[in-house]
Amino acid sequence: MGIRGIVALVAAVVVAAAVPAVAEASSLSWRPCATTQEPTAECSTVEVPIDRARPELGSAQLALARLPALDPAHRIGSLLVNPGGPGGSGVGFVQFGGLASPDLARLRQRFDIVGFDPRGDWFSTPRITCGEGLWDPALNRFPATRTEYDALVAHNRKVGEECLARTGPLLENADTQSAAEDIETIRAALGEPKISWLGLSYGTELGAVYASKHPDRVRTMVLDGAVDHARPLRQAILEEAAATEDALVRFADWCRGSADCALRGEDVLAFYDDVVSRAAHGAVWSSDLKRPATADEISAGVYNHLYIREEWPTLGKALAAAGGEFPDAAKLTGRNQFQSPIYGAYRAIGCHDFPSPFTGPADMGAMAGLLRVVAPHSWRYSEYWDFTSGCTGWPIPPKNPPQQHPVKGAPPILVVGGAHDPATPLAWARGLASSIEGAALLIRTDDGHTGLFNSACARAAEVEYLVSGVPPGRGAVCR
Template sequence: MDVRRVVAVIAAVVVMGVVPAVASASSSLVWHACATQQEPTAECATVDVPIDRARPQLGSARLALARLPAADQAHRIGSLLVNPGGPGGSGVGFVQFGGLASPDLARLRQSFDVVGFDPRGDWFSTPRITCDPATLFDPALDRFPSSRRGFDALVAHNRAAGEDCVARTGPLLANADTQSAAEDIETIRAALGEPKISWLGLSYGTELGAVYASKHPGRVRAMVFDGAVDHARPLRQAILEEAAATEDALVRFADWCRGSADCALRGRDVLRFYDDVVARAARGAVWASDLGRSATADEISAGVYNHLYLREEWPALGKALAAAGGEFPDARGLTERNQFLSPIYGAYRAIGCHDFPSPFTGPADMGVLAGLVRAVAPHSWRYSEYWDFVSGCTGWPVPAKNPPQPHPVHGAPPILVVGGAHDPATPPAWARGLAASIDGSALLTRAGDGHTGLFNSACARAVEVEYLVRGVTPAPSPICR
């Protein structure tokens, strides 16, 4: 994250429901040093949670935690829990390896014990969601089937992949939903000895935080939901909204690239170039040296999508796209950034199928929505996260425990919701929807590009820090430009 790019801070702020610092009660956790080069003061611990609170006979899972003790212990406010997104992202890794190292966030480091955790099934928590990557992702599979035969092949593939994950993971897989993970946060809070917690959630971390706040509003001191996910949104609507947001981000990149000296494709029709690369990949004509085979069109599109998360990575995206479409094409710069072969793709899929199960009843139904996706995203339609969820969950054998539903928050202090006008992953309508479900919430809109304000806007970082430390929320309808 390049924090040197400074943007204007919104002019007016008001104090809404400032929550005083609270002393921590006695913690039951045993911390040990786990220093990294980036964070030499890091400490680690574990906490056990039931796999299924309704069926304790299934045993427990062990969650991994990492903490950066407040630099100013004399004025420590409490614990700030962070979730960097996903589903499947590592809060432990985020804390240990510099996720909050920006100078803009120094006041958080001064005032809070910053605590990251790996949710159940993820990274250093055990048991870990484990799937055979070759079974989970088949590059030859059509994720937009137009026939009964193709649809049945997708269903059979996903069923086999899910059954493999169940066999390798055990009963945790059926309990890897966000409702269960939210109750784990309450266990963590109690183990920390904190009467209330503060929360910084990014992307999926906004859904997880919202579920927790809905269940335990009295345990909330302050919460930031940045890159907001509105889990109450009808799934078909959300699919189209996100596809349109991804298209918007790609078009904005192309407009910038065409006229920027920092882009390798300056002066070109970038969207046409992109379409040509994807079309050639669909014919097996674009090599990827990291894969040792031709890249698929889906892999190309997913790699472009992931570069759109950070505005500062647009020059790198221009180079990677130019290389994929060159005389001797190599898509490595794109394919090494897609998530299909990521070590957390199994957790991403398993949690996603609990929270965003497939709505499709058959090939005709799926084909209609696929056609609408192509209509709202004529260039980027081959990859958006919600289509990855619903296509991958079509035939998934594990029943969904947390399908889309409202998680209203009543009785908590004001919560800050942050949305981006040109966010490729979480459209601004989602931030408005989430904020509307939270009594007394404050909504900050970010006018720039990229996913989340924390990673793309000095203005948003300043507002988030001020709110978390002092309870200062933006005046009505603020915009970070």
């Protein structure tokens, strides 16, 4: 990752106490689980109740991975990390180099880095398990008639019932409120009086809910790529779609004039529209899928390449290949989540937190029309439409629909938002920061999803804050 100048200076130089309080005894037993990327990695598990109000439903085992502090004499405590999702693996993030950037070396020195797989995800058990039919490429997620709408509802109900049959009662308790209480169980098992937190994307919602429930257990907390769970879903759908469109337009402008782009000199948006249009008619092959790619799959693949600014040249090549004389969209379809092993967890958690607001085909059609207005090129894929269209007819009642999670009594929390983030609009970061008493807001003006993955300036500010406890001053900007 390239190094950029830090525009926003830390507002104070007084360093907070390294150790907040006397640690309690840990109840965890760690075993080596080294990888090539992280040879010191250790793994463990912690038990949590599936439903804290109904202990008869049994328990779940959460998988943990830890990188012990490299400078134990100056160890601050445990830094819990969540890479996003819903459904992202904190264990995999820690074990396979998610924090290996030299910019983050101070975190490795001063903290035990702890990743965990939330309930139902990856190496935690029981795992959310759904059938292969969860993603049906033939299904219209933009139904224009009552018949198409009823087909969408029937499909989602059927696959949701199959997920429930395969997973059991955990599926009904896979919401973020329950996962936030799991963090408190992890904290106690670690023997830490307080934790530090680094949450990306969905990890910002999870962290904010935890802080609202247990503000006295927070030492420091970074919420990077902020999700504002208080936002009305219809508003959030349009805001996110507009953010995705903005990122696509910025990529196209760069690509047209850059020697690093395979489509240099082209009208890139017209090229993109043509590929998507041909995919909608079954005319774009994917060797990855061994069938024609759908327009939704093409759009989702482009979207996921927009996450990391340094991947834009790769996106140019992938898009060019999908629109060539002998088109192959494999490099795009291989990067969407529809065939991912965690798509079931993504959908199930999403339906708890972002349930469908649609009342019928006319209502859904009207929202789809607005979607086309705010995102005339990229409208076929945005995450909130994926959630809400996929949750239309979902049979599991939502346990954590959009609501306020105000945070009071915690130390200053750092919220990081990007002006051109394709997944989490800057307005969400502002909204989340306004719900947290004493929050600091750091704004990025560059591209990509989250500062940790795209901005040396943001990484520096996050590291300084996590170590010292002192956030950037008011009006901090990374350009």
